[in-house]
Amino acid sequence: TLASKIINEKESVPLKKKTVKSKGGDASHTFILSFSAMTSSSAPSRKALSKIACNRLQKELTEWQLNPPxxxxxxxxxxxxxxxxxxxxxxxxxxxNETYQLQVEFPVNYPMEAPQVIFVPPAPSHPHIYSNGHICLDILYDSWSPAMTVSSVCISILSMLSSSPAKERPADNDRYVKNCKNGRSPKETRWWFHDDKA
Structure with a gap:
């Protein structure tokens, strides 16, 4: 993985976690989903999701609850x-048996635009995952399709982890992380995907 040139900077919105335990499934591996509470004071500049985005996300959530992977x-x-x-x-x-946390933030025009998906540090040590949680995975950027869902993204990330031959950081980790200060989004990075290996 090679990441370079940070293009712009966005305001980082702090995550406020609130979860309610639900029943379901026995699993050899798990994804535990929660929506974070967000008030106007915590994100004064955030635009509301479009009606299309809200309907799509409600549909995805309902499908996940009725037929969880x-x-x-x-x-x-x-x-x-x-x-x-x-x-x-x-x-x-x-x-x-190692557990990590993903943060998924949806743009106003989801699903036409990909969500921002990062690992909340400490992120897993992986050749395509930076220590600040940014993930080098093409479907999160140039290869995103509106047909993709939160579930399909999660499955792809789990597959990427499962197929890794070694626990190590990308070669340019230190330089990239240094250039990503002040809450810059991975979507503001120009990514070069030069291999198809995890």
Missing amino acids: TGFRHKVTDNLQKWTIDVTGAPGTLYA
Whole structure:
């Protein structure tokens, strides 16, 4: 993975976590979903989701609750725009029984634009994951399609973790993280995807 040139800077919105435990499923690995509560004072410049985005996310949430992917568990609150997802590595992989947290933030025009997806530090040590939580995965950027869902993104990230041959950071980790201060988004990075390996 090679990441370079930070283009712009966005205001970082702090995550306020609130979860309610739900029943469901036995799993060898789990995704635990929660919506973070967000008030106008915590994000005064944030635009509301479009009606299309709200309807789409409500549909995704309903489908997840009715037919959750095998091995997934979720928790919910009342905010659709920012989700947190706990990911536990699959058995037989380098990340087996290790749990990490993803933060997923949806743009106003979702699903036409990809969500911002990062790991909340400490992020897993992986050749495509930077220590600040940014993920080098093409479907989160240039290869995003409106047909993709939160569930499909999670499955892709779990697959990326499961297929990793080593626990190590990208070669340019220190330089990239240094250039990403002040809450810059990974979507403001120009990514070069030069391999198809995890």
